[in-house]
Amino acid sequence: MYGLIEHTDEINRLLARYGVKFGIYKNNVFNERLFPFDTVPRILSADEFGFLSRGLRQRVTALNMFLNDIYTAKRIVKDKVIPEEFVYGGAGYMMECEGAVPPKGIFCHISGIDLVQGSDMRWYVLEDNLRIPSGASYPMIARELCRRASPDTFRANSVVDNRNYGELLKKVLDYSNCGGINVVLTPGRFNSAFFEHTYLAEKTGSVFAMPQDLFVEGNVLYYSEYSGRRQRVGAVYRRISDDFLDPMTFRADSLLGVPHIMDAYRAGNTAIVNAPGNSVADDKGIYYYVPAMIKYYLGEDAILSNAPTYLPFYESDRKYVLENISRLVIKDVAESGGYGVVFGSELSLEQIYELKKLISKQPRRFIAQEVISFNNLRVFENGVPGERKADLRAFVLMGEETVVWQSGLTRFAKDADSFIVNSSQGGGFKDTWVLSR
Amino acid sequence: MGIISIKSSDNLFWLGRYVERVFTTLKAFTQCYDKMIDVNDDEYISFCAKLGIGGNYSCRQEFISSFLFDIDDPASIFSSLMHAYDNAVEMRNEISSETLSYLQMAVDVMEKSRGSTAPLLKIQEVTDWIFAFWGSADDNIESEVSRNILKFGRSIERIDLYTRLDYPAELIRKEFSIMLNRLYKVGVDCNANAIAQLEKMILESDDYRPYKASVQNELAHIFVTGVMN
Numbered sequence: 246m247y248g249l250i251e252h253t254d255e256i257n258r259l260l261a262r263y264g265v266k267f268g269i270y271k272n273n274v275f276n277e278r279l280f281p282f283d284t285v286p287r288i289l290s291a292d293e294f295g296f297l298s299r300g301l302r303q304r305v306t307a308l309n310m311f312l313n314d315i316y317t318a319k320r321i322v323k324d325k326v327i328p329e330e331f332v333y334g335g336a337g338y339m340m341e342c343e344g345a346v347p348p349k350g351i352f353c354h355i356s357g358i359d360l361v362q363g364s365d366m367r368w369y370v371l372e373d374n375l376r377i378p379s380g381a382s383y384p385m386i387a388r389e390l391c392r393r394a395s396p397d398t399f400r401a402n403s404v405v406d407n408r409n410y411g412e413l414l415k416k417v418l419d420y421s422n423c424g425g426i427n428v429v430l431t432p433g434r435f436n437s438a439f440f441e442h443t444y445l446a447e448k449t450g451s452v453f454a455m456p457q458d459l460f461v462e463g464n465v466l467y468y469s470e471y472s473g474r475r476q477r478v479g480a481v482y483r484r485i486s487d488d489f490l491d492p493m494t495f496r497a498d499s500l501l502g503v504p505h506i507m508d509a510y511r512a513g514n515t516a517i518v519n520a521p522g523n524s525v526a527d528d529k530g531i532y533y534y535v536p537a538m539i540k541y542y543l544g545e546d547a548i549l550s551n552a553p554t555y556l557p558f559y560e561s562d563r564k565y566v567l568e569n570i571s572r573l574v575i576k577d578v579a580e581s582g583g584y585g586v587v588f589g590s591e592l593s594l595e596q597i598y599e600l601k602k603l604i605s606k607q608p609r610r611f612i613a614q615e616v617i618s619f620n621n622l623r624v625f626e627n628g629v630p631g632e633r634k635a636d637l638r639a640f641v642l643m644g645e646e647t648v649v650w651q652s653g654l655t656r657f658a659k660d661a662d663s664f665i666v667n668s669s670q671g672g673g674f675k676d677t678w679v680l681s682r
Numbered sequence: 683m684g685i686i687s688i689k690s691s692d693n694l695f696w697l698g699r700y701v702e703r704v705f706t707t708l709k710a711f712t713q714c715y716d717k718m719i720d721v722n723d724d725e726y727i728s729f730c731a732k733l734g735i736g737g738n739y740s741c742r743q744e745f746i747s748s749f750l751f752d753i754d755d756p757a758s759i760f761s762s763l764m765h766a767y768d769n770a771v772e773m774r775n776e777i778s779s780e781t782l783s784y785l786q787m788a789v790d791v792m793e794k795s796r797g798s799t800a801p802l803l804k805i806q807e808v809t810d811w812i813f814a815f816w817g818s819a820d821d822n823i824e825s826e827v828s829r830n831i832l833k834f835g836r837s838i839e840r841i842d843l844y845t846r847l848d849y850p851a852e853l854i855r856k857e858f859s860i861m862l863n864r865l866y867k868v869g870v871d872c873n874a875n876a877i878a879q880l881e882k883m884i885l886e887s888d889d890y891r892p893y894k895a896s897v898q899n900e901l902a903h904i905f906v907t908g909v910m911n
C-alpha cells in the first residue's frame with residue numbers, strides 16, 4: 246500500500262492530465278475543479294461484496310418492478326402498500342410517462358446506490374439514484390493509474406479489475422437497443438459531469454451527441470451526420486434530466502432536449518437509458534418504502550437496511566421528529582448533491598424553531614434520519630494521515646442480467662468533522678477494491 | 683467510430699486550426715522576440731500588423747505578456763490554445779483521451795509559465811506537447827474522415843498564417859498542394875469556386891503576395907460546413 250501512497254501527488258497530476266474534472270456553478274460562474282484522489286482504497290472482501298451485491302440486486306430489481314407498476318397497473322398503490330399521495334403528490338412522479346413501458350421493461354439500467362458503513366460495521370442504504378447517477382469513471386481511471394504507480398501492490402493483493410465498466414455499460418446499451426447505434430447524449434460542455442459523458446462515450450464506443458445532432462422523424466430517432474446521411478439510434482444513454490429531455494413533452498422552454506424523442510421512445514423505436522420517469526422511485530420519501538416494496542414484489546425481506554428514517558407525513562413520526570430534531574438529520578426531498586441537508590445539532594434555537602414550523606407546514610417535503618455513526622476511513626492529506634466520513638456509491642447495471650460493478654465510487658468529506666461527502670461540497674474520492682478472495 | 687455530426691466536424695476542423703495557430707504563432711513570436719532583443723524594439727508592431735491583430739499594446743513588455751498569456755486577448759496564444767482545448771474536449775471519444783491529454787498538458791504549461799521570468803524557456807514545452815498531440819492523433823484517431831478533417835483545419839490555418847507572415851511562395855505552394863490532397867480525402871462538399879480561385883492565385887501565379895487578401899478570404903470559405911467556433 247505504501248507504494249501507492251508515496252505516489253499520490255503524481256497520480257493526482259496524471260488525473261489532471263486526463264482532464265478528470267467536474268464542473269460547478271457558484272455565483273453563476275462555471276468552474277471546473279479537479280476531484281482530489283486519495284490513494285488508500287476502500288477494501289471490500291469477497292464475502293462483504295457478495296452480501297452487498299445480493300442486497301443491491303434485490304433492491305434495484307424491486308425498484309424496477311415498482312416503476313413498471315406505478316406507470317401501468319399501480320397495484321402497490323391500490324393495495325395500499327404505499328400511500329397514493331406519496332406517489333402522486335411528489336415532484337418525482339411524471340404524468341407524461343403514464344403507460345410508457347421501456348424496451349425489455351428496464352427502467353433502471355444504471356443505478357447508483359449510496360451506502361454508508363456504520364461504526365457497527367453494518368451497511369445502510371442512504372439514497373437510491375435512479376436518474377443519471379454519475380461517478381463510475383473516476384475509480385475506473387484512477388485504477389488504471391494506480392496499477393501503473395505500484396504494480397507490486399496489485400500483484401500482492403487479489404483485487405478484481407474494475408476497468409470493465411465501459412464493457413458492462415455497452416452490454417446494457419446493446420441489450421436495450423431497439424435497432425441502430427448507441428449514443429451518449431450530453432446537454433453540453435458546461436454540465437458538471439461533462440468529463441464523464443465524453444469518457445464513457447469513448448469507453449463504450451458510443452457516438453457522442455449534442456442535442457442538435459439528434460432528430461426524430463416518423464417516431465424514429467436519428468443522428469444527423471455531417472455528410473448529410475442519418476443513422477438510426479437504437480439506444481440513447483442520455484445525461485440530460487427528464488425535465489429537459491423533450492420540449493414537446495416536458496419543459497417547453499428546454500433548449501437542451503430533442504423534440505419528440507418521447508414519441509420515438511413510446512413507439513418502442515429507441516431505448517432511453519435510464520428510462521424517463523425514474524424520479525418517482527428515487528424520491529427521498531419513497532426511499533422509506535423500499536423495504537416494503539421488496540416484500541411486496543419479491544416476497545423477501547430486504548437484505549440491506551435503510552438508515553433509520555422518519556416521515557413527518559405520518560403523525561407519529563412527525564411528533565418524534567419535532568421532539569428529537571436536535572439530534573436528527575433533516576433532508577429536503579426536493580434537493581440533491583448534498584444540498585438541503587441539515588443536521589439538527591448544528592442549528593441555533595431560532596433555526597430549529599423555524600425548521601419545526603416548516604416541517605409542520607410542509608411535512609411531505611422532508612424526511613428525517615438518525616445520524617449514523619460512520620466507520621471513518623483513513624486518508625492521507627499532504628502525506629499526513631487522518632480520518633474522514635465516507636460513503637460508497639455502488640453501481641448496479643441492468644441488462645440481460647443484473648450485475649453490480651465490482652468496484653464503486655468512495656467519496657469522502659473535505660473536513661474531518663463533516664458528514665457531507667459530495668464532490669460539489671469539496672470532498673475527494675477513493676478507489677473501491679473488491680478482493681477476489 | 684467515424685460517425686460524426688456537423689457540429690463534430692466543425693469541432694475537428696477548428697481544433698486543427700487552433701492547434702496550428704498556437705504552433706505557428708509561437709514559432710513566429712519567438713523570431714520576433716529575438717529581433718526585439720538587439721535589432722528593433724518595436725518589431726512587435728509590424729508583427730501584429732502582419733497577423734492583422736491590431737497591436738494595441740502600449741509597449742514591448744505588454745505585448746510579450748499579453749500576446750502570450752492574456753486569455754482575454756483574443757489574439758493571444760493562450761486564448762487560441764483554450765479555443766483548441768474547448769473544441770478538443772467535446773471530441774474526446776473521437777480523438778481519444780490520450781490525444782486530449784497532450785492539449786491539457788499544453789494548457790497546464792501555459793498556466794504555469796505566466797509568472798515565469800523566462801517564459802520562452804517554459805513554453806518550449808507547449809510546442810513539444812503539440813508535436814505529441816499530432817503524433818497521438820495519427821495513432822489514436824480511428825476514423826480516416828475525422829483525421830482528415832482535423833488535418834484539413836491545420837492546413838488551412840497554416841496557409842493563412844504563412845501568407846500573413848509573408849512566407850516564400852514556394853512554401854505556400856507546397857502547403858496548398860498538401861491541403862488539396864486532404865480536401866479530396868475529406869469527402870465533403872467544399873467551395874469549388876474558392877478552390878479554383880486559390881489555384882489561380884497560388885499555383886498558377888509566380889507570387890501570391892499581390893493577392894494576399896483574396897487568398898485569405900477564399901481560405902475562409904473552403905470548408906462550407908464550418909462556422910466559427
